[in-house]
Amino acid sequence: MQANDPDILWVEEPKLGLAGKLYLPLIAQGLTTTTRHLFSKKITVSYPDTEPEIANPLIYRGVHRLNRDEQGRVKCVACFLCATACPAHCIDIIGTESPWPDREKYPESFTIDELRCIYCGMCEEACPVDAIELTSLYNLTGRTREEMVFDKEKLLSVHDQTIDKEPMRSQGGATSQGGFP
Amino acid sequence: MAKVWIDDQEIELGDNERLNGIEAARRVGVEVPHYCWHPGLSVVASCRMCLVECGTKNSETGEVSMLPKLVPACQTPAKDGTVMVTNSEKVAHARAFVEEALLIDHPIDCPICDKAGECNLQDYHFEHGQQERRADIKPFTSRRRSMGETVTLFVDRCVMCSRCVRFCREVTGTNELMVVQRGAHEEIDVFPGFPLENKLSGNVVDLCPVGALGDSDFLYSQRVWFMKTHNGVCTGCSTGCSIQIDENQDKVYRIRPRTNPHVNQWWMCDDGRYNWRYIHDDARLIGPSVSDPAVSGNGASSNGDGSGLGLMEWSTVIARVDDDVRTAGKMAVVLSPHLTVEEAYLLCTYARDVDPDALIAVGPAPVVGEDETFSQGFTIRAEKCPNRRGVEEVAAVFGKRLTLDELLPKITRDGIQTVWVTGGYPQADWMDEATANQLAAAQMLVVQDIADSPLWQVATHKMPSATFAEKEGSYVNFSNRLQSVPWAIRPPAGARTEGSVYWQLLGRSGLYQSKIVLKEVASEIAFFRAAGEDVGEHGVDLTIDMLAGA
Ligand code: SF4
Ligand code: FES
Numbered sequence: 001m002q003a004n005d006p007d008i009l010w011v012e013e014p015k016l017g018l019a020g021k022l023y024l025p026l027i028a029q030g031l032t033t034t035t036r037h038l039f040s041k042k043i044t045v046s047y048p049d050t051e052p053e054i055a056n057p058l059i060y061r062g063v064h065r066l067n068r069d070e071q072g073r074v075k076c077v078a079c080f081l082c083a084t085a086c087p088a089h090c091i092d093i094i095g096t097e098s099p100w101p102d103r104e105k106y107p108e109s110f111t112i113d114e115l116r117c118i119y120c121g122m123c124e125e126a127c128p129v130d131a132i133e134l135t136s137l138y139n140l141t142g143r144t145r146e147e148m149v150f151d152k153e154k155l156l157s158v159h160d161q162t163i164d165k166e167p168m169r170s171q172g173g174a175t176s177q178g179g180f181p
Numbered sequence: 182m183a184k185v186w187i188d189d190q191e192i193e194l195g196d197n198e199r200l201n202g203i204e205a206a207r208r209v210g211v212e213v214p215h216y217c218w219h220p221g222l223s224v225v226a227s228c229r230m231c232l233v234e235c236g237t238k239n240s241e242t243g244e245v246s247m248l249p250k251l252v253p254a255c256q257t258p259a260k261d262g263t264v265m266v267t268n269s270e271k272v273a274h275a276r277a278f279v280e281e282a283l284l285i286d287h288p289i290d291c292p293i294c295d296k297a298g299e300c301n302l303q304d305y306h307f308e309h310g311q312q313e314r315r316a317d318i319k320p321f322t323s324r325r326r327s328m329g330e331t332v333t334l335f336v337d338r339c340v341m342c343s344r345c346v347r348f349c350r351e352v353t354g355t356n357e358l359m360v361v362q363r364g365a366h367e368e369i370d371v372f373p374g375f376p377l378e379n380k381l382s383g384n385v386v387d388l389c390p391v392g393a394l395g396d397s398d399f400l401y402s403q404r405v406w407f408m409k410t411h412n413g414v415c416t417g418c419s420t421g422c423s424i425q426i427d428e429n430q431d432k433v434y435r436i437r438p439r440t441n442p443h444v445n446q447w448w449m450c451d452d453g454r455y456n457w458r459y460i461h462d463d464a465r466l467i468g469p470s471v472s473d474p475a476v477s478g479n480g481a482s483s484n485g486d487g488s489g490l491g492l493m494e495w496s497t498v499i500a501r502v503d504d505d506v507r508t509a510g511k512m513a514v515v516l517s518p519h520l521t522v523e524e525a526y527l528l529c530t531y532a533r534d535v536d537p538d539a540l541i542a543v544g545p546a547p548v549v550g551e552d553e554t555f556s557q558g559f560t561i562r563a564e565k566c567p568n569r570r571g572v573e574e575v576a577a578v579f580g581k582r583l584t585l586d587e588l589l590p591k592i593t594r595d596g597i598q599t600v601w602v603t604g605g606y607p608q609a610d611w612m613d614e615a616t617a618n619q620l621a622a623a624q625m626l627v628v629q630d631i632a633d634s635p636l637w638q639v640a641t642h643k644m645p646s647a648t649f650a651e652k653e654g655s656y657v658n659f660s661n662r663l664q665s666v667p668w669a670i671r672p673p674a675g676a677r678t679e680g681s682v683y684w685q686l687l688g689r690s691g692l693y694q695s696k697i698v699l700k701e702v703a704s705e706i707a708f709f710r711a712a713g714e715d716v717g718e719h720g721v722d723l724t725i726d727m728l729a730g731a
Binding site: 080095097104128 | 290292293322323325400401402404406407
């Protein structure tokens, strides 16, 4: 964008008044805020001794999980839309013919590099069958880089761990249909 | 001269041009959506997607009289005075209804369909379809059955355009595919026991405007939008079909024909289409080496397999080869018909530079069976190499051109010190042991090749080279048409294109650029004169200059 672009609206900085030039009223204003917070209820917690409480796990963007369908099979149909949407290119899928008669395609391998991921949630938004979701697990650690590349099994185990507390966002796109709801 | 009006734009067609409404509209940049029409097949006008308003303009009064009903543009010739309207509301409605009708029994399983991203049904739906679906039909999984070894049919995705059926009738003349049942139950199928098994069968996959016909070889291996498409030339036979190489991150996933009216029209054969896996073969040669008793003796950089070969850096190898070749003296070169014109020229130039009397031979051009011609003229040639004509013409100007058999006895008789052989054949058995040993009679045997062979075993200077997808350059096909193409992928680490090696040997600076070399070739060799100007997508015919030269 050029500086002389007609879409740019140039505004003048407002001039400081007398109170602004004196500084003192502003300092008093600032100190009031500080003092008010000193005595109000604390919302910071001393992590890791105390775990923060996540207000709404359903919209939190933490570690991914791969959902299972009613029969316990991976719900993903290997359409690669998440990999396409991912701005960090951290999803790697190898798709192949599914071993089940009622489904056509499934991921032979599905890996997410959790270190590369920027947790933007685009994959979740792109998924036509609601197979990938971000959970509220946020404290993710590992000893090696390899350990942080989550494969299909690991992602499914995240599902098993979290499904009770965080139900699937929607039941749309039953996998046996492989299409948009 | 015929005057035609399309959406208020006027075009003039030549006297001998026979265009239909779709082609005429294309001339003025108007795209008429269509499924069943294909330039290479007969017109059936069955899909009704191309409906337009049509009329005639009276040349005297200038009055336009329109037909009351819409007509299919594919079946309407563009004649003098034809007026077509493709952007009216009436036309838009017709298109939306056709789209709606097609989608009523379509599975809409785009997320798992290989065609998604290059599907006409998808594209036209976004462009011409309705916002909302009135039919209450949930997406479902398509039924699927195999049509033959290479082609799978996803039955419910089909839009019954019958392109595939017409292809098998008209182009191959083998009639395998047919329409079974009637009305809403129509399906494509083969007769039991007679699968789709002709040498052009892969083309029906490209022809299918939707994802109904799938390539079993490519199935589910990539989504199409991840791949980049590069122009190429098929090196399977001397027809030299124009192709597109689809690649993602230096890995080839499929090869498709590229339209070229002078060579392959719209088609290519299955041999060329599927025979590219050797590019990514684990057995590809990598890492250059020079046999050197001194090096392997002290074990400094021996490659450990006891062959006495020292693996080296490319830069040192090239300097070494140059040194050794220049000290050795008398030289003979075998040009592979898999080399590009530019590479052959550079190698000959180098050989002449080293030894002004260097012998130039053309390597074997494998012939398998006989030419195979299909009913509409498409021919698979028996000569299984892309550029025999090109290297022969280059070799001819560098003195008497020999065949490999003529060269063999000369090696010992004339006391040739260095033999430089280029390979690059996909056939593993292109060189037998006896010939290899005869070539090895020279003191130095320099070999550039892609796979192990008896020749590679006896070579003293080994330089792994590149396959067709990895090189840029020009090929001259059987009918003297020269096509220039860029490279599609990079060669594997440890292999280098022949061209870049010669470029460096000749001491030229910068990166190897085939375009520059082709200009030189065109100005120096009369046969290639026509290639001096820009070689377009369809290549240039060199025969014109050949006749002039004669
Ligand atoms: S399979 Fe494809 S090419 Fe054949 S009729 Fe159906 S849509 Fe047309
Ligand atoms: S393209 Fe004209 S009717 Fe099908």
